[in-house]
């Protein structure tokens with residue numbers, strides 16, 4: 891199963907990483923960024939940072955970081971493809987994985 895690069899990018903740019911992550915992690919705004927308690931390591935002071943501007947997250951405690959797909963992969967222990975599918979569903983973009991075999995579908 892292969893998803894074209896431009897589709898992966900289109901899906902990613904259709905969501906805000908802040909919206910996605912805030913449904914799993916409680917975030918609060920600090921300056922340009924959002925911060926919260928890292929879901930990947932035990933901590934009492936928030937070092938988990940989400941940048942809306944850059945559309946990435948980074949934890950200064952455990953050094954986990956990346957884009958929205960990386961977050962979902964790590965958080966839910968799912969594959970990259972599954973993470974893309976999950977975001978695609980949220981934004982309502984349909985993935986035509988099998989367009990080669992079903993050319994006339996839809």
Ligand SMILES: [Zn+2]
Pocket residue numbers: 928929930931938949950951952953954
């Ligand atoms: Zn962390």
